[in-house]
Amino acid sequence: MKARKVTIVEVAKGAGVSTATASRVLGKYGYVGKTTKERVLTVASKLGYQPNKIARGLITGRTRTIGVIAGDIASPFYAAVLRGISDVVEGHGLGLLITNSDERLDREVAATKLLRENQVDGLIVSPCDVADSPHLREAVKAGMPMALIDRKVRGLLVDTVAVENIQSSRDAVMRLLLAGHRRVGVIAELGPDETRLGDFLASTENQLPEDLALLSTSWQRLAGYLEAHHAFGLEIDPKLILAVAGHSATAAKNAALAAFNHTARPTALFCADGLMSVGAMAAISARGLEIPSDLSLLCFDDLDWMTFVGPGIDAIAQPRRRLGRAAARFLLARIGEAEGAPRDIRLAPRMIERGSLQSIR
Amino acid sequence: MKARKVTIVEVAKGAGVSTATASRVLGKYGYVGKTTKERVLTVASKLGYQPNKIARGLITGRTRTIGVIAGDIASPFYAAVLRGISDVVEGHGLGLLITNSDERLDREVAATKLLRENQVDGLIVSPCDVADSPHLREAVKAGMPMALIDRKVRGLLVDTVAVENIQSSRDAVMRLLLAGHRRVGVIAELGPDETRLGDFLASTENQLPEDLALLSTSWQRLAGYLEAHHAFGLEIDPKLILAVAGHSATAAKNAALAAFNHTARPTALFCADGLMSVGAMAAISARGLEIPSDLSLLCFDDLDWMTFVGPGIDAIAQPRRRLGRAAARFLLARIGEAEGAPRDIRLAPRMIERGSLQSIR
């Protein structure tokens, strides 16, 4: 069972033309006579000719393939982003070469290498190191078109598409405050470094630092939380900031449980991402499925789990597919020789109101 | 900002050796002197040489890339399967070219064409048409190694990895029956053809048809439901078979609501897939979040939503990553020249017991 490949040469021979002419027809270049064209096409389809994009790529220098470095394609977030990318890229007839970094720099470096060796025409990266990424910088310097998703990298001037985290968190927490809540807890993954939170709170007491765009998602959302309180002229109670060390629902659950047992428990809880939301829910449903009527829940939902839970929780859904589509479109524009300054787009999440904000307290 | 490409020729020139020797070093072939090797390597890294896999692929005829045709990479099922594939494939240093079919034949055909033109070394397909797929047959005939995921195609003799639907459904429903339930409802997406269900029930009254492996997932799970009842010598009550016409949670919800309002309502509900499970839960939580204590719920969970719901529901989780890994391993084995009859593997799902079966009724 060996593959019998039909080449352009054979088609040309069959049609009695030169390989150049056959190539012109099959590759849609230049001028060809109408009859010749038909003859070549007939022979090609009769022989079952299928172009070899590898060979084409070798000479044109373009593979019509886009490389993607995602964190984990199994996560709902990246899966949806990927789908957005895929829709645009497939729509243009290009292929998609996909890798996972698992948010590890070494894997991202390896993926970059693999994709570059495969001569992809462009790269869409969800970078795991926000501070510095020599391998990405190097790729860009070598002329690789690139678009960043979800995060920026310091000093890497390429198109970036991210979620408008700060403003949307601010707006969301504002609603809670407007609804009358005065003890709004926030539960967020704020890294293993325990001193950083104190520093951050101190540094944001009067004004927010300027490089907020470089913060990771959770910190940005915390910043929104702080901004909302500042706007209301409210003091920040550090006890209400439930800093979870790891990215784990269980850890979030424990943090939430501790807060619920506290004497001055929050009347509302703002969950800064999907896993934190799950943890909070797990804490609530530890004794059943019911949400206490004296607790308002506002969750960032990047896990799609809100769909499955009944009313009583307000959610903020990330524009994930749109994120992917925007990044892909930016990249394709670059590949199409578009010039200009790098764009830096922030897409606004969508509020899903289920009425809990108004009804409670 | 133009890409300055470093070729093997330049490296060879720099190291003062022939291109063949440089290639032998850089491509890890044949014998080379130790000093020469070092010299070439030094020059290569100094010049920043990066192999061009396109050129390599043209001559070797292998691209070290696997093509995947998934239904929808944004769905939790495919996302997880894909991750399984990705883990194995990346582990071997190969790339992954990914497409979506959206379960549409025309898109699957187009994807097959795209991937073949890209000269992928193998194809992993989740076929959308179980009856016949000339394009896949053609690809196999042309020598394309292939592995099928989740579904078989009639007459396509290639490695197949699927979920053991019939047996696991049978076992699951058996548990309900053993727990004393006598009115077990099943909610499943059974297509728009309403007469088919009657035919199916009639044909399975005495024995199951032999080509069960070719049935779609839902029908297989219904078959398991029937088998369990047969094993118990129980009559099938058609009223308990909630056939949902489309793949929609809302439709499932309506079917479940209708069943709950029925005078002889089921005491247990077997949900044949994730969306049906969501529909059932939505029906239940229409008036709140609580699961009635006189209803046992047993759900196929391919949406991961069970994670978020508290106790009270038993679930059957599909081995999705394992599915992907197995398919990828099979395919890589074929590519590595492995011969032999096509394997046809059924992976068993995992029961997640939450105690509802024993405690109820």
Next chain:
DNA sequence: ATGAAAGCGCTAACAT
């Protein structure tokens, strides 16, 4: 509008 020929970057035969 068509053909002849060169060559993309690499590897595989065949020499030496």
Next chain:
DNA sequence: ATGTTAGCGCTTTCAT
């Protein structure tokens, strides 16, 4: 162990 040469399948000058 290393060099020479041919050529993978295609596109692209440069002729005609």
